[in-house]
Amino acid sequence: MTEFTKTLELKLVAPNAHKRQKLRETREAYQNALHDAFDAGCTTQTEANDVVVNYDLSGYAKNALKKYVPQLTTTDNAGELHDDHPVRFTNEGLRLDHKPENAIEWYVKIPHHEDYHLWMPAQPNPEQRDWLEALNAGDAEMGESRLFERDGTWFIHVTATRDVEDGSEASAEERTPIGVDIGEASLVTVCHRDDHSSPTAPELWADEGKTVRRLRKTYFTATRRLQTRGSERIAESFGDDLWNQIDDVFHRVTREVVEYAESVENPVLVLDDLTYIRESMDYGEYMNRRLHGWGFAKLHAQIRYKAVEKGIPVETVTPRNTSKECHACGEVGHRPRQATFKCSNDACWVGEYQADVNGAVNIADRYLSGESRSREHPNDDDSAEDGARLTAPQDSQADAEVQ
Incomplete structure (x- = not known):
């Protein structure tokens, strides 16, 4: 250590x-x-x-x-x-x-x-x-x-x-990239390729995705009703409890992601670059709110620091089209259903594939192709100051009275 x-x-x-x-x-x-x-x-x-x-x-x-x-x-x-x-x-x-x-x-x-x-x-x-x-x-x-x-x-x-923990001395070429796909359907999906370059041992946290979606829906619905009735303090307390439950799910899942990586020889966890995710969030007010609050940044951060504690390196790659391309032939396909990817290439053996696993493999392949992206971006900005506050901790009573 x-x-x-x-x-x-x-x-x-x-x-x-x-x-x-x-x-x-x-x-x-x-x-x-x-x-x-x-x-x-x-x-x-x-x-x-x-x-x-x-x-x-x-x-x-x-x-x-x-x-x-x-x-x-x-x-x-x-x-x-x-x-x-x-x-x-x-x-x-x-x-x-x-x-x-x-x-x-x-x-x-x-x-x-x-x-x-x-x-x-x-x-x-x-x-x-x-x-x-x-x-x-x-x-x-x-x-x-x-x-x-x-x-x-x-x-x-x-x-x-x-x-x-002190990391291994393996070179980048010797490492096994594990793609980490973060989404709404499956909260997190991980997969890597075996020695024969076939996707192997995928793991999906789909039930956890359902749990977080339910908690978030409850949060926005209930707090809106409470605020309409003027029950601001109850709304804030209720919201804090729900987000603590979500946080517990995040911590458990990210811990299990790192445990998955520990089971792989010379692992490197590969994540979508958060900057690109933020930059592409322009889907209208409703979807922007859902995606912004979904927890991309929080899950990224928790995976990163827990991996570092175990001596496991973490890299990021440009996420563009990782969910749209076929991991086998590279053709752009589509999703007939949320959890299903369909390849548009009739000659490809894939046909239909689990969409989140397909995305995770593509993320891992970006690292193999040398597209891993350093996180040192002086111009990257999460634009936190551009967003409106929903809830926030309050100053102590003496200062609140002054205000």
């Missing part, structure tokens, strides 16, 4: 004027406390505490200051301070909340003053979504967090640590 630590970046999405003011107040109080403790030459946590204790900051910020100032004065031997130090919080200060049913999926709780905190919608780096999922599930340990402003935009940096 190897311990990895990573700094995760979340961009706070369009804070309103009230919350921007609160963030500035927190930063100003922190800077004043930091400079006063530094100018006083504090070399111990006790000395620093005597200075910062009277400032209007949360205990998480004060405790971070008590550790940071002695480090500056004794370890770093700093002679002076610049004015743009980020606001630091200890590892207990920040909280994450994931709302996969929302266009803006992630929310972060930022300590403001001693009595209350702010919940802020946040847009993560798409490449770090799997780490956020690990933190949210308790499978990674949160460290110190830092709040800062850059070019008028507020950000949070969070350190995360987790143990990862």
